[in-house]
Amino acid sequence: MRIQQNMTLMEKLSILSTAAKYDVACTSSGVDRSGNKKGIGNSVAPGCCHSFSADGRCISLLKILFTNECIFNCAYCQNNCHSDVPRTAFTPDEVCTLTMEFYRRNYIEGLFLSSGIMISPNYTMELIYETLSRLRNVHQFNGYIHVKAIPGADPLLVEKTGYLADRMSVNLELPTSDSLKKLAPCKSRSTILKPMRQIQNGITVNKNELTVYKKAPRFVPAGQSTQMIIGATPEHDYQIMSVAESLYQKFQLKRVFYSAFVNVTGNTNLPMLPGGPPLLREHRLYQADWLLRYYHFKVDELLSEERPDFNVFLDPKCDWALRHLENFPVEIRTADYYTLLRVPGIGAKSAQRIVKARKNGTLDFSDLKKIGVVLKRALYFITCSGRMMYPTKLNEDYICRQLMSDRNMVPKDIREEGYRQLSLFDTTAEFPALQQAGSR
């Protein structure tokens, strides 16, 4: 082992937070738990962001690795066993001190503990369990804890840890097992899916226990999540979204996170990305992910074998609407909730508000604006009492052009590129500007 123990807490924190930053899941959502009057901490289901780092990402949890020592050789990871970085490890007490003192000052909502694999998966999992157990039992910490289940660790250890954590996650890393074999030879689909299935079953069993006995200890109450790296391997959006959909359906995951690939190792198996990480692609995947979870869309409606990637110019919902103009315009007075949800510019909240508010009389366009509907997008797809906001053509190209003039839709350089060769069905590969846009 190459671990340096004689470091100050400051040095360790610097190394182990740098090592953890490519993990994306930093949410503290999914569990409502009020304070217990004696310890410290509570939790709210929508989660709470405490700060935003210079890259604009939310900081909710103290996101650290327990150690960045690792026996695995995943090509994309800066901590893989071949890379030349200083290695260190916290002690359980150090993690507790940092968590408690940061939490008291309201810097964080809780702890996100992940780890490289030191000595063996079991050894590492044991240390993580030890840390959580001290936090919960010695320090009476009642805040949020998100912890990684180490692939290959003893199921018993995973279960014990699950009773102390709010959320657990096992990273899927890459969308297909072929890619995994190539880039992360020490991991396999089965070592990843096994703990995932175990946690899922644990949650189901625990739910049944809780209905019988309300005070039964809770197992992973905020559910489990996972993440995939986007752009390190040649998979299309269609494959990625299909994997996400089946994770939601078959593993009942709370969230799937997508992480735009950043080349930190310079490994020859990995693509060089001169334009920076594929941020726009990541953004489109998140938009589509929302459509799956809150808007009752299916992946097959959004993408197909013939169109395997999302349109860069338009968000997936607009894109879908333009290809299904036969469903529009929708009448605000009569359309049901699920139909409203599919209108570009109407979100889940405004759809709910429309359904409730129209009981009190007809809504006109100014009412819709007040309710929160984005009219500049919705106006092509809706009628109020049989009228459109102003006369407009229900024509694919026309609406597409109008929508794209919206500055929030796509980065400027892509938009201008788009005017020159405007076609709805173009794929990303043809647009060199996309690469530059990634760097934003």
Add this chain to the structure above:
Amino acid sequence: MYLFICEDSPDGILTGVYDAWSYKIANHIKTHDEIGLLSAEPYSRRLFCEYIPVTVSSEKAAKVRHTICKNLGAEFYEEILNATLASDSCGKNQMDKADAIYKTIVIALSSPDGAKVLNYLNEPCIHRVFTLSRAAFNESHHLTGFVRFTELENGVLFSVIHPKNNALPHLAEHFTDRFPMENFIIYDENRKIAAIHSAGKNFMLADASDLNQSLLRQYSEKEEAFQKLWLAFFENIAIKARINSKLQAQNVPKRFWKDMTELKDRL
């Protein structure tokens, strides 16, 4: 037209609602349309309007609160309370806060739909209450994350905030639940009020215009070390290839920065 000028506080506005309503009954005024409420003294008074000042009374406010909770439910009251805490400058619709609240209560009590009238956003006064309440709620929710405590020499956790709306009641409740065994003070410097909590007890809101500022600069000996650790974490967690200061400022608006340990030096 009869206009009631009330104090800009939850109790002030609720007293205004009580006075206006009883004035209407006592003077046999036909409709509520002839009555208005103001949450501040107007810049100029209008002709043919009678201006009636309202003296805050916690009993009258309690009666209104009781009626609302009993007839319209706790959720409706929550919405009204949030609206009273909001700053009148929120939103584009310039209807006075107190007036919108009064009219909303009138509509709700007279309608068979009761508390459900809050959904009728095409009604201007209800939309106003909705906007105000949302603004107050959103800001206090933001602040539950953005508030920063510093540990003073005597172990008390201290925090300063400068919110647009009065976020203190909501924050005090949140942190009392979160830190039951801590002594803490949250100080709203704009309004010169503070929430004070001592371990194991409930919080109180107090006037803090004479707060001893020098005491608040005396940090505990560990304080600086943990601030430095937090700064280092904050620095390291950002991915260089994704730097996006516009997005950052969008997510944590700059008006909060001066009270946040990790951001105040970046302004």
